[in-house]
Amino acid sequence: MKTPLFSKLETGSFWFSDSNRSSPGCNMRRGMVLLRRVNNTRRGMLQSSLSTTTSTTHDASGDSQYEDYNKTSATYDKYRGPIDAGTFLTTFAEVAQRLNVPQQELSLLDAGCGSGNHLKQFESDVGTVSGVEINDGMISKCRMKLPDADIQQGSITDLPVGTASVDVVITTQVLHHLETGQDQSFPNVVLAANEVFRCLRPGGSWIIQTQTPEQHVSGFWWAPIVPNAAQELSTRFAPMQTFEEICRGAGFDQFNSVVPDEPLVRLDKYLDLEGPFTQGFRNADSTWSLATEDELEKGLAMLREKIESGEAQAWLNEREQLRAQIGQTTTVVATKRKGTGSISNGRRTKFPFARSLSFGKTF
Ligand SMILES: C[S@@+](CC[C@H](N)C(=O)[O-])C[C@H]1O[C@@H](n2cnc3c(N)ncnc32)[C@H](O)[C@@H]1O
Numbered sequence: 001m002k003t004p005l006f007s008k009l010e011t012g013s014f015w016f017s018d019s020n021r022s023s024p025g026c027n028m029r030r031g032m033v034l035l036r037r038v039n040n041t042r043r044g045m046l047q048s049s050l051s052t053t054t055s056t057t058h059d060a061s062g063d064s065q066y067e068d069y070n071k072t073s074a075t076y077d078k079y080r081g082p083i084d085a086g087t088f089l090t091t092f093a094e095v096a097q098r099l100n101v102p103q104q105e106l107s108l109l110d111a112g113c114g115s116g117n118h119l120k121q122f123e124s125d126v127g128t129v130s131g132v133e134i135n136d137g138m139i140s141k142c143r144m145k146l147p148d149a150d151i152q153q154g155s156i157t158d159l160p161v162g163t164a165s166v167d168v169v170i171t172t173q174v175l176h177h178l179e180t181g182q183d184q185s186f187p188n189v190v191l192a193a194n195e196v197f198r199c200l201r202p203g204g205s206w207i208i209q210t211q212t213p214e215q216h217v218s219g220f221w222w223a224p225i226v227p228n229a230a231q232e233l234s235t236r237f238a239p240m241q242t243f244e245e246i247c248r249g250a251g252f253d254q255f256n257s258v259v260p261d262e263p264l265v266r267l268d269k270y271l272d273l274e275g276p277f278t279q280g281f282r283n284a285d286s287t288w289s290l291a292t293e294d295e296l297e298k299g300l301a302m303l304r305e306k307i308e309s310g311e312a313q314a315w316l317n318e319r320e321q322l323r324a325q326i327g328q329t330t331t332v333v334a335t336k337r338k339g340t341g342s343i344s345n346g347r348r349t350k351f352p353f354a355r356s357l358s359f360g361k362t363f
Pocket residue numbers: 059060062063064069080111112113114115116117118132133134135138154155156157171172173174177178
C-alpha cells in the first residue's frame with residue numbers, strides 16, 4: 001500500500017498506476033481518489049507572487065546548471081528508458097476522445113525530450129511526434145533515433161511552438177533542471193507551465209514525469225551514499241501541492257497524479273550494488289553530479305564496507321521497502337479544458353512548430 005504518500009503529497013487528486021493496488025474507496029476508473037481541492041485564494045496569491053519574479057529569471061538559453069548532458073548523453077540510454085507507459089497511453093486515448101479525433105492523428109510534443117526515448121516509444125501510438133531540447137549532446141542522440149521527427153533546440157520556458165498547436169505535451173524528469181528561485185517559488189517552472197498551456201490545444205493534456213522532494217530522498221536506495229547531494233537535489237523538485245498550484249495558475253483545469261512502480265533507471269541496472277562505483281551508473285541520475293569528491297569518496301567507502309561485510313543486500317532491501325511505500329517518481333496529468341480561451345484558432349496542423357499560427361500568448 002502506498003497510503004502514506006497521500007498525506008505527504010496533499011495533491012488535488014491521485015490514482016495508483018498499478019490497478020492491483022487500487023484502494024477500496026476508489027470510485028473512478030484506475031482508482032482515482034479525490035483528496036483535496038486547492039484553495040483558490042492561496043493559488044491566486046502564489047501565482048501573482050510568482051508572476052512578479054518570472055520576467056528576470058528566464059533561463060531559455062541556459063543548459064542544466066549542474067549536469068553536463070553533453071557528457072552524460074553518451075551513456076544515458078543504457079540506463080534510462082520510458083517508465084509508466086500505461087499512464088501515457090491512457091492519456092493519449094482520453095485526449096483523442098475529448099478532441100473527437102482518432103488517436104493516430106494526435107500530435108505529441110516532448111518538451112525536454114533528451115535523447116528521444118519517449119518519442120521513440122510512443123511514435124507509433126500517435127500521428128506526429130516532435131521535440132524541444134536544450135542540450136546539444138541530447139539533441140544529436142534524439143535526432144539519430146528519430147531522423148524524420150522535428151526536433152528543435154530550445155527551452156521549455158520559451159517553446160518554439162505555435163499557440164494551441166499540439167494535442168499532448170510530455171515533460172519527463174526535466175523540471176528539476178529549471179531555476180528554483182531563491183524563495184523556492186520555481187519561477188521557471190511557472191514559465192514552463194504557462195508555455196505548455198499556451199501550446200496545447202484546448203482539450204489537450206500535459207503529462208509530467210517528476211518527483212516529490214520526499215521521493216527523491218527516500219525512494220532511491222543509494223541516496224544515503226551521497227546524502228547531501230540527495231538533499232540538495234530534492235529542493236529542486238517542487239512539492240506536489242506547489243506544482244498543482246502552478247499548473248492551475250497557468251490555467252490547467254484537471255490535475256491528477258499517479259505513482260508508478262518502476263524505478264527511473266532500468267531495474268536490472270538500478271539494483272546493482274556495484275553500480276555506484278561506475279561513472280555510467282552515476283551519469284544516469286543528476287544527484288551524483290551534485291556530490292563533492294569528498295562526499296562521493298566517503299559514501300563509496302561506506303558501500304564497499306557493507307558489501308564486504310555481507311550487509312549490503314539487506315540494506316538495499318530495506319531501502320527498497322521505502323521505495324515500495326512512497327515510490328520514486330510521480331506522473332502528473334494536467335489538462336487544458338476544452339473551451340479554454342485561446343487567441344489562436346487552434347486548427348489542427350501537421351506542423352506544430354509553425355510560428356505563423358501563433359498570435360501571442362493566451363495570458
Ligand atoms: C533527466 S534528462 C530527461 C530527458 C528525457 N526527458 C527523458 O526522460 O529521458 C533532463 C533533460 O532536460 C533537459 N533540459 C534541461 N533544461 C531544459 C530546458 N530549459 N528546456 C528544455 N530541456 C531542458 C536536459 O538537457 C536533459 O536532456
